[in-house]
Amino acid sequence: MIEAVGLTKRYGAKTAVYNLSFQVRPGAVTGFLGPNGAGKSTTMRMILGLDRPTSGQVTIGGRPFRQLPNAPRQVGALLDAKAVHGGRSARNHLLSLAQLSGIPARRVDEVLGVVGLHDVAKKRSKGFSLGMGQRLGIAAALLGDPQVLLFDEPVNGLDPEGILWVRNLMKQLAAEGRTVFVSSHLMSEMALTADHLIVIGRGQLMADMSVKDFISHNSADFARVRTPQTEPQQREKLLAALTEAGGQVLSEPDGALRVTGLPLPRISDVAHEADVRLWELSPHQASLEEAYMRMTQGAVDYRSTADEKSGLMQQPPMGYVPPQPQIPEVPQQGFYAPPPPQPGQNPYAASVPPAGPTAPAAPAAPAPPAGPPAAAPADLTKPEDAR
Numbered sequence: 001m002i003e004a005v006g007l008t009k010r011y012g013a014k015t016a017v018y019n020l021s022f023q024v025r026p027g028a029v030t031g032f033l034g035p036n037g038a039g040k041s042t043t044m045r046m047i048l049g050l051d052r053p054t055s056g057q058v059t060i061g062g063r064p065f066r067q068l069p070n071a072p073r074q075v076g077a078l079l080d081a082k083a084v085h086g087g088r089s090a091r092n093h094l095l096s097l098a099q100l101s102g103i104p105a106r107r108v109d110e111v112l113g114v115v116g117l118h119d120v121a122k123k124r125s126k127g128f129s130l131g132m133g134q135r136l137g138i139a140a141a142l143l144g145d146p147q148v149l150l151f152d153e154p155v156n157g158l159d160p161e162g163i164l165w166v167r168n169l170m171k172q173l174a175a176e177g178r179t180v181f182v183s184s185h186l187m188s189e190m191a192l193t194a195d196h197l198i199v200i201g202r203g204q205l206m207a208d209m210s211v212k213d214f215i216s217h218n219s220a221d222f223a224r225v226r227t228p229q230t231e232p233q234q235r236e237k238l239l240a241a242l243t244e245a246g247g248q249v250l251s252e253p254d255g256a257l258r259v260t261g262l263p264l265p266r267i268s269d270v271a272h273e274a275d276v277r278l279w280e281l282s283p284h285q286a287s288l289e290e291a292y293m294r295m296t297q298g299a300v301d302y303r304s305t306a307d308e309k310s311g312l313m314q315q316p317p318m319g320y321v322p323p324q325p326q327i328p329e330v331p332q333q334g335f336y337a338p339p340p341p342q343p344g345q346n347p348y349a350a351s352v353p354p355a356g357p358t359a360p361a362a363p364a365a366p367a368p369p370a371g372p373p374a375a376a377p378a379d380l381t382k383p384e385d386a387r
């Protein structure tokens with residue numbers, strides 16, 4: 001087991017890891033998640049005795065790494081796949097590591113086979129692709145057949161087949177009773193690989209729970225509700241009415257309201273009672289990636305801004321009509337989100353047929369008036385919120 005207690009690391013004025021306490025247990029894959037710069041690599045380096053904590057401590061099986069007898073036989077790690085002497089062949093690189101730890105040479109051939117590098121074992125590693133380098137790093141971690149394994153972003157640079165291979169390897173190592181600690185910044189990958197999650201942001205613990213719990217806490221259903229953009233007071237009225245009715249209401253960046261805790265028919269009733277017109281009422285399910293981003297959004301170091309293309313914008317040619325998004329028709333039982341109407345149009349005169357198996361066929365809708373079609377965002381008819 002890996003155990004961190006009050007782990008803190010400062011580099012001058014920069015606090016990379018702050019007061020981090022967690023346990024990584026054997027027999028499970030524990031995902032270590034956090035955005036870029038969250039402190040994952042720093043934590044891993046401290047676990048491996050490569051960086052000294054400013055305060056706190058971290059132990060493996062009750063001892064700091066540097067006090068473990070024959071540590072390479074107990075702990076294997078992939079930290080930086082590029083930390084290889086490029087002039088050496090894959091086999092020679094592993095052989096030199098094996099000799100340092102008293103590991104027999106035949107083990108080198110075994111691990112080369114496990115990671116699929118047998119055929120290129122004699123090639124110099126400087127010619128290796130990123131994915132091959134990752135495989136070589138994983139081979140080095142497996143060399144001593146250790147009980148504790150740490151992998152820092154092991155799927156970086158791997159193709160889909162390689163990613164699946166790493167995923168299965170992690171699971172297999174955990175099923176053999178080993179402690180497997182794997183960092184990533186991708187929630188989607190960890191949801192498929194890990195049993196347990198430790199999430200950090202700006203060096204601090206944000207979540208420590210099983211993947212199952214993370215999913216059940218964070219993939220709740222919610223409704224998106226939109227009122228006419230031209231009448232902001234309607235939105236405020238609805239927000240107050242929904243809160244009063246017991247809903248939890250959050251504002252979305254595009255002005256819509258995200259409502260949890262109230263079923264869609266109740267939201268419709270509340271809006272009707274408050275005399276608020278709705279332009280959208282649609283069911284959604286929060287994705288795990290989104291839940292993770294919400295959790296860590298205040299802890300992101302690098303944020304992009306919109307590219308204003310100062311002085312570089314080209315005028316579209318005369319007569320250019322921008323392509324309109326194709327909106328797939330995904331019927332939602334009983335609900336649909338009509339596109340925002342154009343000024344002067346009736347928002348409910350759209351040609352969407354009523355949903356439900358017994359609904360009569362809708363009469364053919366009249367052709368829309370000439371002019372630009374309504375710019376409906378593609379998410380309006382999606383069952384899940386993919387943004």
Ligand SMILES: Nc1ncnc2c1ncn2[C@@H]1O[C@H](COP(=O)(O)OP(=O)(O)OP(=O)(O)O)[C@@H](O)[C@H]1O
Pocket residue numbers: 011014015016034035036037038039040041042043185301
């Ligand atoms: N040697 C160092 N000197 C100064 N600052 C450092 C040093 N190492 C890391 N940091 C800073 O500490 C913070 C945490 O870095 P770290 O590499 O641990 O994050 P990470 O979660 O592994 O990020 P990434 O996913 O981008 O690799 C960052 O702000 C980084 O700039």
